[in-house]
Amino acid sequence: MSSQPNVLEKVIAFVDERVGLKTLQAKMLNEPVPGGSRWAYIFGSVLLFIFIMQAVTGILLMFYYVPSADHAYASTQYIIHEVDYGWFLLSYHFWGSSAMVVMVFAHMSQVFLWGAYKSPREMIWLVGLALFGIVMGFGFTGYLLPWDQRAYWATTVGVEIMDKTPIVGDFMARFLKGGATPGQMTLSRFFVIHVMILPATLMGLAGLHIFLFRKAGPAGPFRGTPEELKAKTDYFFPRQIWKDMVAMGAVFAAICSLAFIEPVVLLEEATPDPGEYHPEPEWYFLFLFQLLRLKIFSGEFGQFLGAIAIPGAFMALLAALPFIDRGPERNIFKRPVALIGWIVVMAAILIFTVSAIINREFLD
Amino acid sequence: MDKNVWILKASPAVLEEVYKGKDMEFRDQVGHLVWTNKKDVPYVVFSGKCPHLGCGYKWRKVPKLGKEIFLCPCHLSIYEPSGKVLDGPAPRPLDTLPIRVDAGGNVEIIDMEFKAGTKAQTRIV
Numbered sequence: 001m002s003s004q005p006n007v008l009e010k011v012i013a014f015v016d017e018r019v020g021l022k023t024l025q026a027k028m029l030n031e032p033v034p035g036g037s038r039w040a041y042i043f044g045s046v047l048l049f050i051f052i053m054q055a056v057t058g059i060l061l062m063f064y065y066v067p068s069a070d071h072a073y074a075s076t077q078y079i080i081h082e083v084d085y086g087w088f089l090l091s092y093h094f095w096g097s098s099a100m101v102v103m104v105f106a107h108m109s110q111v112f113l114w115g116a117y118k119s120p121r122e123m124i125w126l127v128g129l130a131l132f133g134i135v136m137g138f139g140f141t142g143y144l145l146p147w148d149q150r151a152y153w154a155t156t157v158g159v160e161i162m163d164k165t166p167i168v169g170d171f172m173a174r175f176l177k178g179g180a181t182p183g184q185m186t187l188s189r190f191f192v193i194h195v196m197i198l199p200a201t202l203m204g205l206a207g208l209h210i211f212l213f214r215k216a217g218p219a220g221p222f223r224g225t226p227e228e229l230k231a232k233t234d235y236f237f238p239r240q241i242w243k244d245m246v247a248m249g250a251v252f253a254a255i256c257s258l259a260f261i262e263p264v265v266l267l268e269e270a271t272p273d274p275g276e277y278h279p280e281p282e283w284y285f286l287f288l289f290q291l292l293r294l295k296i297f298s299g300e301f302g303q304f305l306g307a308i309a310i311p312g313a314f315m316a317l318l319a320a321l322p323f324i325d326r327g328p329e330r331n332i333f334k335r336p337v338a339l340i341g342w343i344v345v346m347a348a349i350l351i352f353t354v355s356a357i358i359n360r361e362f363l364d
Numbered sequence: 365m366d367k368n369v370w371i372l373k374a375s376p377a378v379l380e381e382v383y384k385g386k387d388m389e390f391r392d393q394v395g396h397l398v399w400t401n402k403k404d405v406p407y408v409v410f411s412g413k414c415p416h417l418g419c420g421y422k423w424r425k426v427p428k429l430g431k432e433i434f435l436c437p438c439h440l441s442i443y444e445p446s447g448k449v450l451d452g453p454a455p456r457p458l459d460t461l462p463i464r465v466d467a468g469g470n471v472e473i474i475d476m477e478f479k480a481g482t483k484a485q486t487r488i489v
Contacts, residue, residue: 153419157438160418160480180477180488181367272368272412274420278437292417293439298453300483303416363437 029237034220035229037239040114041218043107045244046251048206050100053252054138055199057093065145067191069184072147073269080264091259097139099255101284104135112321112342115330116219122322124212127205129319134202139282141194144187152270153279155190156182161292161307169308222330278363280356287352290359314345368412368420369461370434371471372445381446382408382460390462390476393487399462399474407471408447410434411459411478416441416452418480434458455483 005013016022033041064083066075079086108128111117117125144155159182163173178185220229234240267277281289288311291297297306325338332339372378382388383403390399414421419438426433433450434443442451447458462474477489 153438157417157419163479164481272366272420274422274437279419280438289438292453295453298455300455300481303453303455303481359440363435 029235029241031214031218031236033218033234033236033240034232035224036232036234037243038221039243039247040110041240042244042247043103043110044213046247047100047103047107049248050096050103050251050255051202051206053255054093054096054100057089057096058195060089061093062195067145067187069147069187069270072145072187073266076146076148076266080266087263088259091263092255093142094264095255095258095262097142098258098282098284099251100135101139103251104132108132109342109346112338113332114219114222115332115335115338117322118219118325118328118330119322121212121216121219124209124216125322126319127209127212129315131202131205131209133315134198134205136284138194138198138202139284141190141198143282144190145194146264146266147187147270149267149270149274149277149279152182152272153274153277154281154285155186157279157289158281158285159186161288164304164308166304166308219330222332278360280360283353286356287349290352290356293359367475367477369473370410370412370423370458371473372408372410374406374408374445378408378446379403379406381444381448388460388462390474391487401460401462405463405465407463407465409461409463409471409473410447411461411476413459413477413480414438414441414454415456415459415478415480416454421458455481456485459485 012021061079064075064079064086066072076090079090081087083089111125111128140155140158144151159173159176162176163169165172174180176186176189177183178189224232268275280286288307291310292303292306294306297303325335327335329335374382383401385403387403388401389397390401392398412420414436416436416439419436421434421436421441421443424433424435432445434445434447436442436452436454440452441449441454443454443458444450447460449457459476459478461476464472464474466472475489476487479486479488
């Protein structure tokens with residue numbers, strides 16, 4: 001047997017000598033997890049996995065998709081009906097976006113319930129909120145691209161809602177539409193935002209999020225003395241990585257199953273006449289859609305209140321949360337206001353979403 | 365892209381509701397008069413864009429109410445055939461558009477569009 005290193009080992013040694021691969025690997029894998037690995041900590045890694053898959057499927061879709069008002073619909077139909085497994089790629093991308101929203105809600109809920117936004121992790125929370133905005137932005141801008149009736153109307157109404165933002169709203173709406181009414185410029189702008197601006201911003205912010213997380217270290221469980229947590233400390237590799245990978249596999253299987261069971265079907269091509277189609281946004285915006293149907297949010301001021309002021313105030317409250325809630329207590333069962341607040345918000349979102357679904361049958 | 369409009373062969377009652385006995389004037393962004401709809405022309409044309417948040421509204425028969433209405437399926441604004449808000453969150457009535465009707469009864473519509481979501485009409489096209 002020869003003790004000489006093979007070519008691969010030589011290449012690795014060459015790179016390691018110059019960039020410190022082994023130090024990097026040790027830094028990545030040997031992150032201490034106080035109190036040991038948990039299934040509750042999988043959400044961040046799963047989000048990263050979903051984003052990577054969205055990027056991969058998105059790039060493959062771009063090989064065929066044409067971002068013009070004349071060809072967007074036809075090229076999407078081509079992807080569904082002519083491209084080998086194109087229907088699967090598009091459906092995976094579609095369901096992947098929903099999975100991302102679900103996972104963002106799960107991740108934010110876990111951090112909130114575990115009190116992990118508290119000092120010294122305020123900046124991680126703030127960057128996380130910005131990432132939440134980016135994920136919702138992905139959903140909103142991606143929706144227009146197939147240029148069918150669903151796409152056209154969700155965008156038309158969404159941009160009008162944005163228009164109600166004081167001072168910048170009118171500019172934002174005209175910028176997004178690229179003119180007075182939705183058309184080619186709208187599609188071009190949404191396309192650029194969806195495939196260039198948002199991915200670049202997300203990658204930058206996700207990098208910062210992970211850096212800040214690594215700098216502060218995981219918060220660990222909310223129960224247990226420091227000595228108990230230290231005694232149970234695991235490293236990121238292998239136990240937490242294993243749990244993360246199992247969760248990624250489960251999410252991948254779930255998205256694939258949804259893509260097979262409910263593949264994307266386009267409606268008619270976008271026109272300013274909705275015909276028999278009742279416009280509504282994607283399910284994760286339904287609660288806001290239903291909220292704006294309420295009588296108390298009628299009229300110019302009412303719609304500003306429902307569409308901008310209340311969601312804006314809620315986001316501002318979330319941003320201010322680590323600075324308002326400064327108590328060291330992290331146990332959610334000893335933070336009744338936080339627990340009740342979370343239940344109320346989740347119940348309200350659920351009730352409004354279900355009401356919007358029930359309302360569908362009264363529209364015909 | 366084309367635009368969606370609703371053309372109504374209006375009854376005298378609807379015409380009265382729309383015009384309130386006066387001709388309707390349309391102005392450009394700087395306030396110059398560009399067109400006048402005569403109150404006795406028996407056609408009314410509404411922009412197909414809901415003045416609430418720009419959705420496409422529909423014509424519906426409501427047996428319970430014994431009348432026909434315009435219904436916006438997005439946020440459930442309901443309008444009388446004259447465009448008046450009957451119920452729902454819309455901040456103003458439907459936007460009437462300037463029209464010209466020739467001797468053969470052909471209705472020609474002059475393109476105009478107004479900002480959604482405001483109480484006052486703000487012309488954007």
